[in-house]
Amino acid sequence: xxxxxxxxxxxxxxxxxxxxxxxxxxxxxxxxxxxxxxxxxxxxxxxxxxxxxxxxxxxxxxxxxxxxxxxxxxxxxxxxxxxxxxxxxxxxxxxxxxxxxxxxxxxxxxxxxxxxxxxxxxxxxxxxxxxxxxxxxxxxxxxxxxxxxxxxxxxxxxxxxxxxxxxxxxxxxxxxxxxxxxxxxxxxxxxxxxxxxxxxxxxxxxxxxxxxxxxxxxxxxxxxxxxxxxxxxxxxxxxxxxxxxxxxxxxxxxxxxxxxxxxxxxxxxxxxxxxxxxxxxxxxxxxxxxxxxxxxxxxxxxxxxxxxxxxxxxxxxxxxx
Amino acid sequence: xxxxxxxxxxxxxxxxxxxxxxxxxxxxxxxxxxxxxxxxxxxxxxxxxxxxxxxxxxxxxxxxxxxxxxxxxxxxxxxxxxxxxxxxxxxxxxxxxxxxxxxxxxxxxxxxxxxxxxxxxxxxxxxxxxxxxxxxxxxxxxxxxxxxxxxxxxxxxxxxxxxxxxxxxxxxxxxxxxxxxxxxxxxxxxxxxxxxxxxxxxxxxxxxxxxxxxxxxxxxxxxxxxxxxxxxxxxxxxxxxxxxxxxxxxxxxxxxxxxxxxxxxxxxxxxxxxxxxxxxxxxxxxxxxxxxxxxxxxxxxxxxxxxxxxxxxxxxx
Numbered sequence: 001x002x003x004x005x006x007x008x009x010x011x012x013x014x015x016x017x018x019x020x021x022x023x024x025x026x027x028x029x030x031x032x033x034x035x036x037x038x039x040x041x042x043x044x045x046x047x048x049x050x051x052x053x054x055x056x057x058x059x060x061x062x063x064x065x066x067x068x069x070x071x072x073x074x075x076x077x078x079x080x081x082x083x084x085x086x087x088x089x090x091x092x093x094x095x096x097x098x099x100x101x102x103x104x105x106x107x108x109x110x111x112x113x114x115x116x117x118x119x120x121x122x123x124x125x126x127x128x129x130x131x132x133x134x135x136x137x138x139x140x141x142x143x144x145x146x147x148x149x150x151x152x153x154x155x156x157x158x159x160x161x162x163x164x165x166x167x168x169x170x171x172x173x174x175x176x177x178x179x180x181x182x183x184x185x186x187x188x189x190x191x192x193x194x195x196x197x198x199x200x201x202x203x204x205x206x207x208x209x210x211x212x213x214x215x216x217x218x219x220x221x222x223x224x225x226x227x228x229x230x231x232x233x234x235x236x237x238x239x240x241x242x243x244x245x246x247x248x249x250x251x252x253x254x255x256x257x258x259x260x261x262x263x264x265x266x267x268x269x270x271x272x273x274x275x276x277x278x279x280x281x282x283x284x285x286x287x288x289x290x291x292x293x294x295x296x297x298x299x300x301x302x303x304x305x306x307x308x309x310x311x312x313x314x315x316x317x318x319x320x321x
Numbered sequence: 322x323x324x325x326x327x328x329x330x331x332x333x334x335x336x337x338x339x340x341x342x343x344x345x346x347x348x349x350x351x352x353x354x355x356x357x358x359x360x361x362x363x364x365x366x367x368x369x370x371x372x373x374x375x376x377x378x379x380x381x382x383x384x385x386x387x388x389x390x391x392x393x394x395x396x397x398x399x400x401x402x403x404x405x406x407x408x409x410x411x412x413x414x415x416x417x418x419x420x421x422x423x424x425x426x427x428x429x430x431x432x433x434x435x436x437x438x439x440x441x442x443x444x445x446x447x448x449x450x451x452x453x454x455x456x457x458x459x460x461x462x463x464x465x466x467x468x469x470x471x472x473x474x475x476x477x478x479x480x481x482x483x484x485x486x487x488x489x490x491x492x493x494x495x496x497x498x499x500x501x502x503x504x505x506x507x508x509x510x511x512x513x514x515x516x517x518x519x520x521x522x523x524x525x526x527x528x529x530x531x532x533x534x535x536x537x538x539x540x541x542x543x544x545x546x547x548x549x550x551x552x553x554x555x556x557x558x559x560x561x562x563x564x565x566x567x568x569x570x571x572x573x574x575x576x577x578x579x580x581x582x583x584x585x586x587x588x589x590x591x592x593x594x595x596x597x598x599x600x601x602x603x604x605x606x607x608x609x610x611x612x613x614x615x616x617x618x619x620x621x622x623x624x625x626x627x628x629x630x631x632x633x634x635x636x637x638x
Contacts, residue, residue, distance in 0.1 A: 098602060102624030106632065108602040149600065182465070198636075207598050219598070221635065269632065273600070 069159050069177075072127050080125065080133060081171060086163065089172035092117050093164035097176050104154050104183030106267045111148040111162045111174075118167040119145050126265055128158035130184060130230070134265035140256020144215035144275030151267040153183035153228070184230050184264070198223040200296035202286060207273075210303060215275045220250065222271075222288055222296075228264035245270060247289045252302070253282045280304050357383075357410040362563060362570035363523035365391040365500070367418065369411065370569050373536045373617045376403065376434065376473055383407045385434040385530075385565055389415050389423075390520060392497020399427035399518055399527055400435040401442055404470065405480030408438020412445075423447050425495050427504070428485060429529030429565065430512045431458035432541070433466040437480035450495070451485030452506045452514035459484065489516060507531065510547035511540070519557060526559035526573055533580055534567030537616035540587075540626040544633055548584050551577055583612050591630040601631050 077086065094112040101107040113119050122145075124135040134152050139145040154160075157179050164172045200223060207217035222245065229242030244264050250257040257276045276284070281304030287297040359367040368388035376382040382403030389411070390397045396415060402408035415423065423445040428436045430452070436459075439449060463482045470479040487493070489506040496502075500522050507515040511530045518527040530539075531550060540547065554562075555574035562573040586609045594604040608627045613619050 098605070102605055103628040106601075106628055108600065108605075110600075110602070151601070182469075201636075203636075205598065223636070269636070271601075271635075 069127065073159060073161070076125060076127060076132055080123070081163075084171055086171040086173050089162070089164060089174040092166075092172045093119075093122070093162055093174045095160065095162040095174040095176045097160060097178050099177075099179060101154060101178060101180035101183075104180035106151050107154050107178065107180055107183065108149065108151050109160070110273075113146050113148075113164055115146065117164070117170075117172070119164045120167050121165045122148060123161075123163040123165070124150070124152070125161040125163065126152060126154060126158055127160070128156040129153070129265050130155060130228075131263045131265055134263060136261045138259045140251070140258060142252040142255040142257045142276050144277050145258075146215065146275055147217065147273065149271075149273035151271055152265050153267055154178055154180040154265075155184035156181045184228055196225045199225070200288070200294075202288075202296070202298040204284065204286070204298075204300045206302070210278065212279055212304075213277065216278050216302075217273060217275050218284070220248075220272045220274070220286060221269065222248070222286075223269055224288070224290065226264070226266050226268050226270065230264075243291055245288055245290050247287075248272070249287045250274065250276075251285045252276050252278060257284075278302050357414055359388060359414050360569045362388075363520070363525045363561065366520060366523065366525055366527075366563075367391075367414070368563050368569040369414070371403075371434070371566060373566065375618070375621065376470070378473055378475075381406045381474060381478065382434055382437065382470065383410075385432075386563060386567070386569060387411055387435070387438070388527075388563070388569075389418075390497065390500070390502065390518075390527075391419050391421065392500035394421065394498030395424035396421050397425040397427060397495060397497055397502060397518075398423060398442060398447070400429050400438075400529065401426050402436075402438025402480075403434040404437050404474055404478055405440055406438075406474070406478045408441030408480060411438060412441050424497070425450055425487075426483075427451075427516065427518060428455060428483075429517070429527075430515045431455060431462055432512065432530065433470055435529065435565070436482055437466070437470060439483040440480050443483065448487040448495075449483050449485045450487045450489065450493075450504065450516070452516045453488045453490045454506075454514040455485050455488070455516075458512065458514045507550045508546050509543040510550040511538070512542045515542070515550070517554065519559060521558075524558065524560040525570075526554065526557055526562040528554060528562045528564060530565035532562055532564040532567075532571075532577060534564040534571055534576060535579075535617060536566040537612075537619045537622045538580060538583060538626070539622050540629045544584060544588055544591075544630045548581070548588065551581055551584070579615065583609065583616070586612055587626060587630050588634075591627060591634050595631065595635050601628065604631055 092114050095109065096112070097107060097109040109124070111122055113122070119139065121136065121138040123133065125132050126134050135150065137148060160176045160178055162174045166172065202223070203221040205219050207219065210216060224245050225243060226245055227240050227243040229240065242264060245262050245266060248260040248262065258274060282302050284300045284302050285297065287295060289295045357369060359369045362368050366388065368386055371383055371385040371387070372380050374380055374384055376384060385400060385403055387400045387402050387407070390399070396419060398411065398415070402411050423442060424447050426439060426442045426447045427450045428439065459482045467479065467481055489504050491506055493504045494501050495504065500520065503519040503521060505517050505519070507517065515529065515531050517529060517531055520527070531554060555577050559573045561570050562576050563570055564576070590608040591604060594608055605624045605627045609623055
């Protein structure tokens with residue numbers, strides 16, 4: 001295991017929380033992994049399991065709430081993209097998410113990128129999360145950067161932004177408001193235990209028919225609890241230590257599909273849908289590195305022509321360390 | 322908040338509730354308990370039907386079926402209620418019925434609508450009975466649940482949790498005098514700490530949230546596990562069961578059919594969705610929709626259930 005690079009995201013996030021000024025900024029405090037006692041949350045989809053919900057403040061979104069969100073975003077923009085302007089992403093980047101999430105700890109989001117502007121990367125920012133920058137994808141030469149799907153935690157009613165960075169360095173933004181909360185401090189479930197026991201296991205399946213040189217959608221699943229350090233044991237008063245995925249690198253036949261810098265906003269057992277352009281039968285390799293500097297790597301055999309859609313699996317080679 | 326024993330102090334801390342206020346509340350609210358009606362579903366077994374709603378300030382989290390069982394020498398409570406107020410009303414109802422000591426408070430699982438009323442029974446010094454995994458589940462979740470319940474009901478009315486003093490690993494019995502209750506700690510099902518009670522005298526199964534009737538179930542444990550535990554419960558020698566939500570009593574085992582069908586549909590259609598390569602968001606919109614007209618609160622919980630099922634099943638081969 002090599003040395004860990006100082007996590008870029010954490011540095012940026014620290015700035016973001018200091019500058020942020022929104023109600024979350026103080027709670028997020030010096031470390032993005034610090035618990036946020038009393039921070040966050042009024043209503044929780046996750047909490048509905050426990051049969052408790054609350055009046056719905058954002059159903060009648062007031063001007064002042066909208067203004068608070070706007071100033072929060074302005075502060076985040078300055079912190080995360082200093083000195084850079086941002087254009088409306090209409091026609092270039094589209095962000096989809098359920099308006100009201102069924103489970104705040106596992107909110108599926110989807111990002112569509114047009115072919116009009118070649119894109120080199122995408123940022124996902126969840127404004128009111130303790131660590132707002134949830135993900136930064138950088139696409140490589142083997143990518144088909146048109147659709148991305150992932151699952152995130154949402155801690156409070158929030159705006160979410162997808163920012164596409166074009167090859168010529170311009171930023172384009174799409175915005176969504178999402179009603180969900182409690183996703184970050186939601187207590188561990190039985191799936192967390194399963195994820196921990198099975199950590200590093202991966203699955204990959206291909207969505208469409210294989211055609212050489214044509215874009216192919218792949219769904220990558222990684223077993224990892226992605227503990228965000230915000231779940232407290234009330235008796236010991238200890239928090240489950242943060243333990244989460246920092247980077248994922250996917251390559252096809254040695255060429256990069258994407259590099260992902262991620263953080264504590266990714267759900268337990270991350271699932272990522274991405275596109276790549278296979279030429280023929282070949283190897284798709286995934287390397288995951290987590291916050292304990294453990295790496296997991298798997299190589300999947302991508303079948304050549306003649307495989308029907310949905311046939312999973314890209315055979316799973318033995319896991320690395 | 323002066324307490325006399327370490328256990329009590331710890332309980333009070335865990336509960337986060339001002340217990341010294343409790344008696345005052347009971348008095349202030351005396352006479353307001355008319356909404357609290359229990360029904361005798363079998364000889365000596367009384368159940369208050371919870372309303373089919375999510376918690377609101379108005380319903381005081383009295384949304385679960387809770388009640389008590391009277392033996393020759395003692396009373397057992399199951400469950401203690403969804404808030405301090407709910408628990409106090411249950412206690413008042415017990416005292417209108419009998420002066421026998423409340424020796425046991427059975428807490429069926431970790432969810433607040435069933436157990437946050439426990440502090441109302443603390444002065445009775447009962448055994449607080451729970452699944453062997455209940456303490457862990459409570460410790461992980463009390464803060465999360467407590468805050469949100471306090472936001473809705475106010476700090477003084479929300480109640481809190483009490484750590485069980487009697488843990489059930491597999492099976493246990495409690496004797497109320499001429500009435501032995503058989504307790505079963507279940508595998509991961511509705512939650513990871515479900516406890517059921519069988520009164521052999523009357524053939525009554527107190528299933529708590531292992532059984533939902535008419536109100537849509539909520540899945541917070543394991544879908545496969547729940548189906549397995551439900552199948553096992555159906556062979557229990559009972560003629561009726563008390564669901565955790567829904568009517569106070571249903572015939573047994575026929576009363577399990579709707580839940581079994583819903584969970585079976587959820588399993589089958591989620592598996593099909595995964596096999597087809599369907600996304601989670603697409604599955605949430607389509608799985609188990611045939612059940613929609615059969616349950617109250619369906620739209621509030623089905624999406625959550627599909628999400629839970631999806632993430633459980635997507636890792637199977």
